[in-house]
Amino acid sequence: MKIVIVGAGKLGTIFTQALLSSEHEVTVIDISEERLQKLTDRYDIRPVEGNAVQIEVLKDINIQNYDVLISTTESDEMNIVICHFAKGLGCPRVVARIRAPEHVAQEDFIRRSMNIDYIINPDMACAKEIANYLTQKYSLAGGKLVSGRTAILEIEIDLLPMLIDKALKDIGSDLKDVLIAAVSRNGKIIIPNGSTILKAGDTLYIIGLEKIISEIEARIRKSGRKNTKVKRVMLAGGGKTGLYLAKLLSQSGLSVKIIETDRARCELLSQQLDEVLVLNGDATDTSLLEEENISSMDAFVAVTGFDEENLLLSLIAKRYGVEDVVTKVSRNSYAPLTESLGVDMIINPLEICSSTLLRFLEKEGSVIFSKIIQGQAEFVEIVAESSMILTQMPLAYLKLPTGVLIASIFRGNDVIIPKGDTQVLPGDRVLMLSLLSSTADLQALLKRK
Numbered sequence: 001m002k003i004v005i006v007g008a009g010k011l012g013t014i015f016t017q018a019l020l021s022s023e024h025e026v027t028v029i030d031i032s033e034e035r036l037q038k039l040t041d042r043y044d045i046r047p048v049e050g051n052a053v054q055i056e057v058l059k060d061i062n063i064q065n066y067d068v069l070i071s072t073t074e075s076d077e078m079n080i081v082i083c084h085f086a087k088g089l090g091c092p093r094v095v096a097r098i099r100a101p102e103h104v105a106q107e108d109f110i111r112r113s114m115n116i117d118y119i120i121n122p123d124m125a126c127a128k129e130i131a132n133y134l135t136q137k138y139s140l141a142g143g144k145l146v147s148g149r150t151a152i153l154e155i156e157i158d159l160l161p162m163l164i165d166k167a168l169k170d171i172g173s174d175l176k177d178v179l180i181a182a183v184s185r186n187g188k189i190i191i192p193n194g195s196t197i198l199k200a201g202d203t204l205y206i207i208g209l210e211k212i213i214s215e216i217e218a219r220i221r222k223s224g225r226k227n228t229k230v231k232r233v234m235l236a237g238g239g240k241t242g243l244y245l246a247k248l249l250s251q252s253g254l255s256v257k258i259i260e261t262d263r264a265r266c267e268l269l270s271q272q273l274d275e276v277l278v279l280n281g282d283a284t285d286t287s288l289l290e291e292e293n294i295s296s297m298d299a300f301v302a303v304t305g306f307d308e309e310n311l312l313l314s315l316i317a318k319r320y321g322v323e324d325v326v327t328k329v330s331r332n333s334y335a336p337l338t339e340s341l342g343v344d345m346i347i348n349p350l351e352i353c354s355s356t357l358l359r360f361l362e363k364e365g366s367v368i369f370s371k372i373i374q375g376q377a378e379f380v381e382i383v384a385e386s387s388m389i390l391t392q393m394p395l396a397y398l399k400l401p402t403g404v405l406i407a408s409i410f411r412g413n414d415v416i417i418p419k420g421d422t423q424v425l426p427g428d429r430v431l432m433l434s435l436l437s438s439t440a441d442l443q444a445l446l447k448r449k
Helices: 010-021 033-042 055-060 076-088 107-113 122-136 210-221 240-251 263-272 286-291 307-319 332-338 349-361 436-446
Strands: 002-006 025-030 046-049 068-071 093-097 118-120 144-147 150-156 178-185 188-190 203-209 232-236 255-260 276-280 299-302 324-328 345-347 367-373 377-383 404-411 414-416 429-435
Touching (some): 010 349, 150 210, 232 240, 240 263, 255 263, 263 276, 307 324, 404 436, 429 436
Parallel strands (some): 002 025, 002 068, 255 276
Antiparallel strands (some): 178 203, 377 429, 404 414
């Protein structure tokens, strides 16, 4: 596809990387020559310096010859107008980033009246994933997802104590005929290998035939079920993510406190959140946290606009004994640091949006369904095509990246848990797991020759 991205900021950059990995032809429009230069230094794109809200800029690139326009500028209004203009000039599909609460409240009307095909909201996407985690304690509905004749079970390893402190290659008869596709540990999703040692407190994602998974589920659910006990939540940061999250949590009946440094923002939050206690202060001030009884909180969520502050706040909350700590981090370079903090959930809103955008663009193609787990990884089921790199050789020779796993193959009436010598054939339904940070690697496997 020919795709034009308006805006060379963080979101535009991550979209560029993901789209190029799928062999799309990408043009990027931005008013800043410096930002465009940074992109062209890293990626093979067509840069266009200009303001896309001026229709002459869109006409000059022959927007009617593109398949999709994605507007990711910092201005909601500009994104709406650019998409509306592009559609009027003949672009078949347009996507807008819209973040402001006042626009979100009338999102359906904006989409219909302005003829926008899809709306991206990183803050809302982030808030929904966190709210699901805190209120349900399951990434999968009811803890299980069924696809075809296979099923994915999400279960705490404490309900399978015989697996604790064992390497995957040694579990043998303890868990036969299934695949442990992913492990959630200390807030991070891990795609394991044979030498990965399972630890107490891990959450496992187990894949196998639905019949086998149902038998495992029936056996271990008798021992207990992971229900949410979260009743009191403290949020650090009253920006858009904090606002959306507080509203979702309060609607679920949770008691919510927000700490925000900006007084004017606090007044706005108080007006929009009737059931939420809004505090004006610095969340890194431990005396304030103690005064607000942080140690009695069931969960603490750090969603300020600064990754470094979120990491610090998460560490403080853990030291006060908060059981569930969630932090928003937008930079992948901090990933090694987050592993040592003991955070329960780490979420990157840009990666979530990148994945959902790709699924929107491919909804009429080979992708059957996708499901994000814990805001960090994604199960994707696709129909294999003869032109895909995925079908060209046995899996052992594909050199699968560490962030991508072929979980199962549905071929006719057979379900195959793949091995190194397994080859995906055209027409197979393939269930794959990918870290959101490895979305580009996944797309490379699905691209056509």
